[in-house]
Amino acid sequence: MKTRNSMKALKIFSVAILLSAAFGCGKLDLKPTNDLTADDVFNSPLGYKQALAKVYGAFALTGNATTGQQDIPAEIVKDEGNSDFLRLYWNLQELTTDEAAWSWSSDAGILGLHELSWSSTNAITAGLYYRCFFQITLCNDFIRQSSDERISGKGFSETDLQEIKRYRAEARFLRAYQYWVLMDLFASPPFVTEDFKLGTKELPQQISRTDLFNYIESELTAIDSDLFPAKTGEYGRANQAAAWALLSRMYLNAEVYTKTPKYTEAITYAKKIIEAGYTLHGNYRELTIADNHLNTDENIFTINYDGTHTQNYGGTTYLMHGPANVPADISGSNGDWGGLRTTQNFVSLFPDYSGNTDQRAMFYTTGQTLEMDELYLSKSGFSPIKFRNKTKSGGDAPHLDPAKDFSDIDFPLFRFGEVYLNYAEAVLRGGTGGDQTTALDYLNKLRTRAYGNTSGNISANQLTLDFILDERGRELYFEAHRRTDLVRFNKFTTADYLWAWKGGVKAGTAVSASRNIFPIPSSDLASNPNLKQNQ
Known part of the structure; x- marks a missing residue:
């Protein structure tokens, strides 16, 4: 039987208490739509863990379409599957590139994505934007409720206090990840932390992309010692390696975000993961199947799906x-x-x-x-x-629903294969602390797994940046990396790389560089005068 840790099981609880509301930045004083209050939830160590499960569960669950989702476009809310974080994020990362197209042009927000011709009212871009802020709001509330001031007088044991401190660090990681998504796709979003004053007329201020980069970096480094050590902790919860993986990815893209390269730092954090003992799983085709929760050799941080409970x-x-x-x-x-x-x-x-x-x-x-x-x-x-x-043996998914409607496959937000690719690219881009011989070895490890032998291995003179971009495509396709990679290589909007229907032309054509980021939804601009369009 497919077994899960207690955090996975607690997602059942999170279905019941999920706030079921993804709301815009100008409306942060909404009241809960269920009968549970903070005093009910945060009155025991178990309550804190259950509340943390809600924060994790928001990555894999959708809300109630009838309550609280004022700002998510109505056409997205109508089909709850479209309001799932991963589907929204995946669509913007993949449907806009050479890797994917979707057949149904009548689906909300689809028309214009692959053609790179979306508008500020696109339902999918707005849906992801508001979904990110919904999840940030859940994180902020948990971080607020788990502050030293809030927990010090509740009579918890020292062991429980330390555990809640770890929960708080995990919530800060999850918030940092969501802000990274916003920084990567929307550049300069509104910015709200646990210190934002709820219940007032104050509206969030916009943050620059560079300042947001610095904030995310500071959060991830600050929580390092409070997270589970790398390769430890319950499956599906963030440990140090998850934070290192986000830092390595973010540093690899730092020149895009801040115009200041940080390839040395990308190498530093890739090496920390490598030295922690992660390895490539032996069979590539087992990375994205129904029992991929067993791949703890390679999986660093996943969104956990269960055909019964999610x-x-x-x-x-x-x-x-x-x-x-x-x-x-x-x-x-x-x-x-x-x-x-x-x-x-x-x-x-x-x-x-x-x-x-x-x-x-x-x-x-x-x-x-x-x-x-x-x-x-x-x-x-x-x-x-x-x-x-299906499982490794070709059998049914462990938690298969009888109708075979729902997936049991966990989605790897971070896995070890990406780390080798980050290291190699950062070395070729001039980062220090690594070397090209090691970079070549890491690329060939990926290719040896892919080919089953060394017949696909490359030589030193074949290791170029263009080769790495292609190898990232081969290794990471359909894992929501492609748009970010093409932007970093200056091939997303330019004529340097064309694919079918890029720019709405069968043979492909260049588009405006403004398409490297998505617009802030017009609905949020209308509700918050502190915001300016980022393109």
């Missing part, structure tokens, strides 16, 4: 069902949604797309055309089958 049509359910025309016995579901496909440009990263050579090439091709001749046609483009709701 049922919604977002998350990895979307990635399992979404690929177009894939038979149910391959996906492990009850059928496909005819949606997700990839461009021929991405497929071409694999010289042999059959998967017989590089096992990372996982495409369903029967009845599908290689060329994406039409953007919104389900048979146009191969269908990636990376996320499969």
Whole structure:
């Protein structure tokens, strides 16, 4: 049986007490819509852990569509699967690139994403923006309730006080991650911490991208000693390695965010994870299947999905069902949604797309055309089958729901394969503390796993930045990295790399550099005069 730790089990509790409201920055004085109060929840150490489960659970659960979601676009709220954090985030990171297109142009917010022609009223960009602030609000409340001042007079033991301090550090990590998402996609969002005065007419101020970078960096370094040590703690909870992985990723992109390179720091934090003892899982095709919770060798931090207790049509359910025309016995579901496909440009990263050579090439091709001749046609483009709701042995998912509607696959927000790639790229970009011989060795470790032998290994003169971008595509596709990577390589909006239907043209075309970030939703600009559009 697939076993989970107590944090996973407590997500059941979080379904009951999740505030069910994703709300905008100008409306931070909403009252809870359930009968539980802070005094009820935060009256025992168990209550604090249950409240922390709510914060974690918000990554995998959707809210009640009838209460409190005033600012999430109505067309997103109507379909709760579309309001899941991962589905919203994934769509902006992948549908805007060569890796993915969605067939249903009538779905809220889809039209214009792959064409890089969205507006400030796009339902998916607004949905993610408000979802991030909903989750930040949950973090802020937990951080506020777990301050030394709040817990000191409750009669808790010293052991319990130390445990709650750890919970607080985890909530600060989760908040830092959400602010990283906002910084990466929206550049200069509003900024609210636990110190924001609730119940007043005060509205949040906008923060610059550089100041937000510095804030996230300071938060992650401040909580280091309070988190579980790397490779310890309950599965699904953040430990030191999760914070290091976010720092390494953030430093790799620092030149985009602040115009100041921090490649040395990216190497430093990649090395901390490497030296902590993480390793590559032996089989690439087992990274995104129903019992991938067993991959503690490679998984650093995951969003945990469970076919019984985290049922919604977002998350990895979307990635399992979404690929177009894939038979149910391959996906492990009850059928496909005819949606997700990839461009021929991405497929071409694999010289042999059959998967017989590089096992990372996982495409369903029967009845599908290689060329994406039409953007919104389900048979146009191969269908990636990376996320499969089956176990290593090919059996049913451990927590399979009888109807086979929902996924049991955990989503890796951070895994060790990315760390090797971060190290290698940072070395090639001039960071110190690493060397090209080691970088080559790390890349070849990834390729040895992919090929099953050393036949795919590269030589020193083949290790270039362009090669690393392609290798990141092969290794990390459908894991919500591609847009960020293409922006960093200056290939997202420029003519340096074109893919089918980029810019709305079949052959692809360059678009305005303003598309490197998403606009702040017009609804938030209207409700908060402190905000200015970031593009």
